[in-house]
Amino acid sequence: MASDEALREALLELQTLRERETAAHTTTANLLACLEALNSAEDPRTGLRALLQVLVSRLNADQAMLVEGVGGMRTRVTISDGSTPAGAEIVFPFSPFRRQRNLMDLHAAGEWSSDALSFDDLNSVxxxxxxxxxxxxxxxxxxxxxxxxxxxxxSKVAPLAAQGWRSAKLVSENALLAATIQGSSSGFAISDARTDEKPLIYVNPAFEELSGYSAAEVLGRNCRFLTAxxxxxxxxxxxxxxxxxxxxxxxxxxxxxxxxEGFWNELTLFPVLNEQDEVTHLVATQTDATVRVQAEEDRDAVRTRMEAALRATEDAFLIVEPDGQxxxxxxxxREQFPSDTIGxxxxxxxxxxxxDYLNALPRAPAEELRVPDFARLAREGARREVSFPDGRSFLMNASRMEDGAFVVFATNITALKVAERVSLQQLAxxxxxxxxxxxxxxxxxxxxxxxxxxxxLGFRDQESAMGHKWPRRYVGAEPDMETPAIVARSGEREEERHEISLSPTRYGTVLVIRDVTARLREEDKARSLGEALAVAQRREAVSQITAGLAHDFNNVLSAIMGSASLISMDNNVHEKARGHAARVETAGRSAAKLVNRLLDMGTEAQDHSLFDLRSALTDLPDLxxxxxxxxxxxxxxxxxxALVVEGDMAELSxxxxxxVLNARDAMGDSPGQITLSLSSHTPQRTTQEAVGVLEAGQHYALIEIQDEGAGIDADALPKLFDAYFSTKGAKGTGLGLAVAATQIRAMRGAIDVQSTLGEGTIMRLFCPLAELSEAAQQSDDTATDIxxxxxxLLVVDDDSGVAEVLSAFLEAQGAEVATCEDPLDAAEALAEDPDSWSALITDYDMPGMNGGELVEHTRTVAPNVPxxxxTALARRTTDxxxxxxxxxxxFAKPVDLRKLAEAISEALPGRD
Known part of the structure; x- marks a missing residue:
């Protein structure tokens, strides 16, 4: 019994061992099948899927999958045997990561859910x-x-599946990384770090484009060939x-x-390690940063300039964070608002x-200054003027940046305010x-x-003047004219003369206008007075030269004309001789007037009289x-x-x-006719002539001098009456017509010129007619008997010829005449018997005693004698x-003997 029991136990133990061996063999065979499926596939992902399929087959299962946690009890399918799609979500009723489980009835564990998988037909897990x-x-x-x-x-396949999933994931990531590197816009270069030379083993297309080198040209070389x-x-x-x-x-x-070509290269370098933490490769990424570097340099330059400007500017500048930093x-x-403690x-x-700044002020500031409200200042936008207790004024402004910071400006306008006050004063x-x-x-x-x-400038007010161009207010002015200059104001106002000065500045041109009308008028007056003085001085000089000549010449004329008068008075003289004597008298009178013209060169004015212009024309042939x-x-x-004018007949003649002589010169040696005509003329309108102005309604005597000469060029006509201008070249003085123009203007007359080349010239002289009374216009042909x-009579003259002529004429009028060449003898005779003389006729310029002294003596010794x-210098005498x-x-020599006799007759008592 005991042996049987032992045998039975031995057999049981042997059976157990065999079962264990069989189980181990089965497990090993299944595990090997799974490993073979995993390792024989082309890639990890395919091998992992094959492993799960073998596991389903060997376990007689329906599905197998690898899931990963996504939070709590929630998971996501990473890969399956093909029955469930990757990415499907599965929610466990427990944590699937803590321990291994074999559930015969999964529903007993709790509720399962999924967005792609149904658990209704599934029981074991x-x-x-x-x-x-x-x-x-x-x-x-x-x-x-x-x-x-x-x-x-x-439990044994689970780690293999996890490793297979990690391999598959790594392969995917590596593939993604390789594709990314290959397609990247940045240059990639990989070098072998296991040698000192570190040669390149890979470059991507972006590196080739960046460097200009192909991969074949650079692989195996160190990357330093790029450096500059x-x-x-x-x-x-x-x-x-x-x-x-x-x-x-x-x-x-x-x-x-x-x-x-150079460029800036931004390079990133990093090592690659193996499982033993050894560096096997160096990877360098490279990017063209030229644009960025240039932009940064520009930005830095701008920033440097801005910071320098902000440091140099006189405006206070502050940037404050939203929190007040x-x-x-x-x-x-720091200078305008010193903070000694913090700075x-x-x-x-x-x-x-x-x-800290406010505490140093002399007195407390206004409420708005104690805590400045930058946000409110920024919202207002415009600058605000702020006055401080120390007397300074600032314009303050603030703006808000995107990040909330405040940029604050403060401009010290104290000097500006002072300047403003000064400017207002200056403007005033x-x-x-x-x-x-x-x-x-x-x-x-x-x-x-x-x-x-x-x-x-002639504007109504300042506003109406704005925008107008100032040169348009003047005649001939330009905005860039040379100044100072004197210009005339344009318009209907009385003509004004303004002195213009232009001074360019960077703000524009300063125009200074000064009314010099009165000053110029005074200068013209002073100039005229100066010219008149110069003329007077010249006349005086000439008169001094001519006075002596005129005196002697008048004495000669007195003898000639007196003798001619005596011949005319002699009834025994033949009529023809009497005519010759009359012509001698006429020539003598003309000669006397010429002498008087010489004397007038030293005087201010000339004697004018009324005369008939016909006489001036009819005397011309003789002259x-x-x-x-x-x-x-x-x-x-x-x-x-009869056309009577007021003036000097000798001048007009x-x-x-x-x-007439000018007309003769214009005709030269050519035959022709010079025509002088006299008529009256009354213009209907006022006109400006070459010389003077013809007034509408004024009655004029018109003298026309017409020749058949060569005519005057049109360019010469405007200058014809200018002093020293002549069309005769060296033969002319250029004074004749200038003098004529002056004399005609003095008569308030005018001269007009009409000339045609090759046909001749017409000179028209307009002389205002004199206004005569009816008695003055009647002719008086009866002569009064004297x-x-x-x-x-006592006649005194150091020229015996003159004395004899005077004596003869006065004796012819019935007087007894005594002549005396020495005025001292005459003075003695008057003193001895003043009552025996009816009148004294004396010359002025005499040796020993002149006429003035003799007059003074006579008034003393014979006060009742006329x-x-x-004198030959009557027009110059100022005694x-x-x-x-x-x-x-x-009386002036040559004396009009008849007028002298009439004057003596009228002066004697009882002869009226």
Whole structure:
């Protein structure tokens, strides 16, 4: 019994051992089948799927899958035998990662759910944690489908599945990484770090594009061929040290492409380690940073300039964080608002710095200054003027940045306010200035002006002047004219003369206007007076030269004309001789007038009288004499009407003579006729002539001098009456017509010229007719008989010829005449018997005693004797002793004997 029992136990033990051996063999065979499926596939993912399919087959299961946790009891299918899609979600009723489970009825464990898997037909489940957040899940429809050996196999396959999943995932990641590197826009280069040369073993297409080299050209070479960085540059030394140590780092280097073109290369270097933590490779990523570097350089330059400007600016500048911390404060901020304790340091609080500044002020500030409201200032936008207790004024402005920080500006306008006050004072002074002052642009457009300029330019007010061009207010003015210049105001106002000065500035051109009308008028007056003085001085000089000649010549004329008068009075003289004597008298009178013209050159005015222009025309042939060639004829048409003018007949005769001679010169040696005609003319409208103005309605005598000469060129006509202008060249003085113009203007007359080349010239002289009374216009042909019988006359003249002529004429009138050549003898005779003399006729310029002295003596010794002074220089005499109360008459030589006799007759008592 005992042996049987032992045998039975031995057999049981043997059977157990065989069962264990069989189970182990089965488990091993199943495990080997799973390993073979995993390792024989083309890639880890396919092998893992094959492993799960073998496991389903060997365990007679329906599904097998590997799930990973996504939070709590929720999991996601990573891979399955093909029955459940990857990514499907399964929610366990327990944690699937803590321990292995073999559930015969999965529904007994709790509620299972999935978005892709139905648990209604499933009953058995094996849960084998694979490490971490991975679990192997095997499902079957049969209840209690899995034995202990099945659970053991699942626990051994679970780590294999997890490793297969990690391999598959790594392969996917590596494939993704390779595709990413290959398609990256950044250059990738991988070098072998196990050799000192560290040759390139891989470059991607982006590296080829960046460097310009193909992969074939660079593989096997060290990457230093790209560098353009100086050997001693800190960045290159840092890179070399990092490569030597197989380290990691980021670098910015100057590189060059195959073409030689330089570029900035941003390089990132990192090592790759194997399972033994040994560096096997170095990977470098490369990016063209040229644009970025240039932008950073530009930004840095701008920032540097901005910071320099902010430091240099006189405006206080402050950047404050939203919480009140100081980011930046420039030097002006520290200077304008000093905080001695904190100094506006970066990171300090604004409120502390501001309080430090306010405490140093002489008195407490206004409420708004105690805690400035930057947010409100930023919302307002515009600058606000703020006054501080220390007397300073600031314009403050704030703006808010995107990050909430405040940028605050403060401009010190204290000096500006002072300047503003000064400017207002200056503007007031400028506006009160008598000179017109305006600011104009380059085109002359008015930008601003003072009140004086408004009036001088003829505007209503300052506003109406703005924008107008000042040159348009003047005649011939330009915005860029040379100044100072004097210009005339345009318009209907009385002509004004303004002095214009232009001074360019960077703000425009300053225009200064000064009314010089009165000054110019005074200058013209002074100039005229100066010219008159010069003329007077010249006349005086000439008169001094001519006075002596005129005196002697008048004495000669007195003898000639007196003798001619005596011949005419002699009844025994033949009538023909009497005519000759009359012509001698006429020539003598003309000669006397010429002498008087010489004397008038030293005087201010000349004696004018009324005369008939017909006389001036009819005297011309005698005055012309033989000065006209034989083939030229002078025709005079004086007309029947008496045309009386006021003036000097001798002057007008000289003008007409000069114009006839000009006509003769214009005709040259050619035959022809010179025609003088006289008529009346009354213009209907006022016209400006070549000389003078014809007034509408005024009655004129018109003298026309017409020749048949060569005519005058049109260019010469405007200058014809200018002094020293002549069309005769060296033969002319250029004074004849200029003098004529002056004399005609003095008569308030005019001259007109009409000339045609090759046909001749017509000179028209217009002389205003005199207004005559009816009595003056009647002719008085009766001569009054003169009788000096019963008178005793004393004639004194150092020229015996003159004395004899006077004596003979006066004796012919019935007087007894005594002559005396020495005035001292005459003075003695008067003193001895003053009552024996009826009248004294004396010359003025005499040796020993002149006429003035003789008059004075006579008035003393013979106060009742009438005195007549006859002198060759009567027009020049200024002796006060020859005043009307001292003498009865003053006569010029050659004396009109009849007028002298009439004056003596009228002066003697009882002869009226």
């Amino acid at each position: 094996l849960v084998a944690p694979a490490g971490g957040e991975l679990t192997l899940l095997v499902l079957a429809q049969e209840p209690a489908a899995f034995a202990a050996l099945d659970s053991e196999l699942a 960085e100086p050997e001693n540059s800190p960045e290159r030394r840092r890179l070399s040290a990092t490569v030597a140590q197989n380290g990691r780092g980021r670098f910015l280097l100057r590189n060059k492409r195959k073409s030689g 100081i980011i930046f404060a420039n030097a002006a901020m 506006w340091a970066r990171g300090s609080r604004f409120i502390d710095n501001w309080a 002074a400028l506006d009160a200035a008598l000179d017109g002052i305006a600011l104009v642009d380059k085109s002359g457009r008015i930008l601003s002006l003072n009140s004086a300029a408004v009036g001088l 012309l004499g033989s000065n006209l060639p034989g083939n030229q004829r002078l025709k005079i048409d004086a007309g029947p009407q 000289q003008i007409l003579l000069n114009m 009788s000096l019988a019963g008178t005793t 005195i007549f002074v006859v 006060p002793r020859l005043r009307a109360e001292n003498i009865a008459g003053l």
